[in-house]
Amino acid sequence: MSLPAFESEAREWILTTAARLGFDRVDDPHDVAVFHDMDFDEEQRLLDQHRTWQRAKFEAGYAALDWPAEVGGRGLDSAFAETFVRLENELCPLRPHELFSVTMHLVAPTINLLGTAEQKVEFLPHMLRGELLACQLFSEPDAGSDLANVATRAVRDGDDWVVTGQKVWTSGAQFAGWGELIARTDPDQPKHAGLTAFLVPFDAPGVTVRPIRQMSGGTSFNEVFLDQVRIPDRLRLGEIGKGWNVALTTLAFEREGGSDSSSIGGQFSQLVSTAQDLDREHDPRIRELMARVYLRQKLARVDTLLDRQSRDGGAAPSAVGSIRKVQWVDKLTAVSEAARAILGRDLIADTGTPGTFSWNAHVLGAPGYSIAGGTDQIQRNIIAERVLGLPPEHRSDRGLTWREARAARTASPR
Structure with a gap:
């Protein structure tokens, strides 16, 4: 066809x-x-x-x-x-809804790429039919932007793994049936080497989900606590100790999909409409800010087309996804800047005029995506090292095991 x-x-x-x-x-x-x-x-x-x-x-x-x-x-x-x-x-x-996006565009493609034949049969048809929804159990309170520094532990016990720890900023967890978990299985390896990925059923004993209220009003994010949760080894995703590769695969899908999220947040056309309603579309500064938004939307489209050519050639998700993610977050930020300039004080007080105070939902929500999927700083490091070939950033924990590095951080003066 x-x-x-x-x-x-x-x-x-x-x-x-x-x-x-x-x-x-x-x-x-x-x-x-x-x-x-x-x-x-x-x-x-x-x-x-x-x-x-x-x-x-x-x-x-x-x-x-x-x-x-x-x-x-x-x-x-x-x-x-x-x-x-x-x-x-x-x-x-x-x-x-973000949980559907995570399931269909992040977790399912990761299983399709790295899962066993049995896992593909068990999970993919149910995901594609919308029967099974899954979230990412990646971020942790103490790890910050350093995903490889997660402390949630998975200990082998016969044919099972016993998992204990806490995850945070988990989108859609209160409605998810499963989670893709990154856990530490060997603390005596360097932090990137001692991780393993699992698929965790949320109805397992010991799993607790607590929604987090955001400043923009909703509860998209959650804390997830795992207390002695038993996971059979057949639900391990990838090889033991290769969880970092699994995490990078999922994050690559997440970052390359960022620029395609054109319907999220305020759009160029809505900015134009707001400026016209307030008779501010002729202000040179506002026109400059709106032009920046328009340019970012066009660049996102160019990035999408270039990435499609690469993927059609058989290429796997790569660090180019970080470029697309930075571009998309920059567009969200540009929309916030333009909205603030157009609205002024109408942004902070609901005067009853349609299309004014409602921009708060964008301005307060946009910063979240500068953190989600890896902070802007992490993305720029990835671009510098893997795309531009610049020397890697200095790391004080290089050559140390995760346990040694953690002990050194604990002992260092604050």
């Missing part, structure tokens, strides 16, 4: 199926939120609708267009998958 023919077919399917399922489009021109702010029941209803939509996509062959047929895909070129995503963002009436 040609790409234009596919686009016509997919457009008709999306419109017809959304109508058949009774999904009503709620167009709010003033919705510029980066993170959703819903109560538990409202969020559960949205996820149920996403499950229904995902199952319909799977049954119609649209759930994994560029995946191999043997794991539920159609084996098409990535251009077909990108076309469908663009149409879906344009025509599907459902608001996006």
